[in-house]
Amino acid sequence: MPIAQQQQTEPQEESPVEEKKYEPPFGTLDWLYYWAQFEGQMPTPIDVSLAGSMAYLCPELKWYNFDVYAHKIKLTNTGYTILLGAKWMTERPYLEGGCFRDKHVLSQVHFHWGADMMEGSEHTVDKRRYPGEMQVTYFRSEYMTQEEALQYEDGVVVVCYMIKYGVNPDVRLARIIEGFPRCRPPKTTTRIGPYPMSLLMPMFYEDYFLYWGRLATVKGDSYTVRWLVPRITMFASLDQMNEFRKLWNPWDEPNLGNFRPLHERGQFVIPEDESAPLTFPPVDSPPVTFDRHIWCINPHWNLYNSTLPIPRIPEKSISILSSEYRTKWWMLPPQNEYMITEMINEREDAENKERT
Incomplete structure (x- = not known):
């Protein structure tokens, strides 16, 4: 057989077809969730600001059943923080709309503070640290419990309220602090209220920062969480913040601070293989690196400062009664x-x- 004919009969190797990675269209909720796989393992807390964020439009955030009184509210001094948990006879408060694709129910509230009025908040806003921070945890309702929801990258959301210094005491914090003297030793609990959650936390339907990041626990576990930092804030007087510092830690000493160190916003490298783990760039940054996304959802017209002024008159509740209660x-x-x-x-x- 001639050599030319033999070469023609040999099967020709086909060049592999590169599959294009799917990225949801910009402007959709799916696009926000898409970045969880790349940015969900980056460290927290970080600094947020209007200048360092991307404006992004979403539906209005809706708050359901936050005016409904809880059946009972329990305060627990864990030794590391003060934890607020509540129970309802029927349906719990939950969030829908906004940057959520599904219903997220309220789980718990806890606080961070420092040794003086110059520190205490975990996040900073415009490089400014505040005396305290109240973090409210929500989880996706289909996962039933917070522990189960933590196993999924879209399961848990933490809303972080900055606590500014105020000359007068905050009435919302006063309802919680009144129970501190009864749970100062670690691993002790007490009851307060009960109150509706609308009397304990500000509600907002727009104007908040959003980013993905890692939640590291004292037990060494690490979970992917969405972090929301609203531009509206709480406030506390000097006497109110001193009540936090009177709580005891596990070594029977005053707990003078429980906030984590601040991390840089950071960069990451998207691997060619989506199943490969996220890698961080070396000192000599490679050409394909991306900054972590920080979104400002539905920014307000007031863009002078990244946090909004404390309102002189308490704002009216925007809570909606769910159809379950209406029927x-x-x-x-x-x-x-x-x-x-x-x-x-x-x-x-x-x-x-x-x-x-």
């Missing part, structure tokens, strides 16, 4: 009896308008 009025606690009257009046007004 089953008997599920509401006695303290929310006024809601039943309001719903009856709304129905009567709507019927009168139809008749006319």
Whole structure:
């Protein structure tokens, strides 16, 4: 057989076709979640600011059942922080809309503080550290518990409120601090209230920072979490912050601080193989590196400062009563009896308008 004919009969090797990686379109919620696989293992806390963030439009954030009184509220001094947990007879408060694709229910509240008024918050805003920080944890409802939700990169959200210095005491914090004298030793608990969550935390539907990052626990575990830092803040007087410093740590000493060190915003390298672990650039940064994304969701028109001024008059609650409570009025606690009257009046007004 001629050599030329033999070469023609040999099978030709086909060049491999490169599969294009799918990236959700910019402007969608899926695009925000897409970056969890690359940025979810980067360290926290970090500094956030308007200048260092990207404006991103999302639907309005909706707060459900935050005006419904809890059945009981328990304060626990863990030895490392003060933890607030609450129980409801029926449906718990939850968040929807905004940067959430699913319903996220309220889990717990805890605090961070320092030895003086110049430190205490974990995050900084415009490189400024505040006396304290209140962190509220939510988890995706389909995972049933926070422990289960932590195993998934889209399971847990932490909303971080900066606590500024104020000449007058904050009424919201005063409702929590009144229980501190009864749980100063570590591993002790007490009851407060009960109150609706709308009396303990500010609510917002826009104007908040969002980023992905790692949550490291004292036990050495590490989880991917979404961090939300609203531009609205809380405040505390000097006496109120001193009450935090009177709490004892596990060594029966005053707990003078429990905030983590600040980390740089950081860069990362996206691997060619999506199954490969995220790598951080060496000192000589390679050409393909990306800054961690920090988004400012639905920024307000006031862009003078990254945090908004403390309102002189308490803002009206934006909590919405869920359809579960609207159709089953008997599920509401006695303290929310006024809601039943309001719903009856709304129905009567709507019927009168139809008749006319």
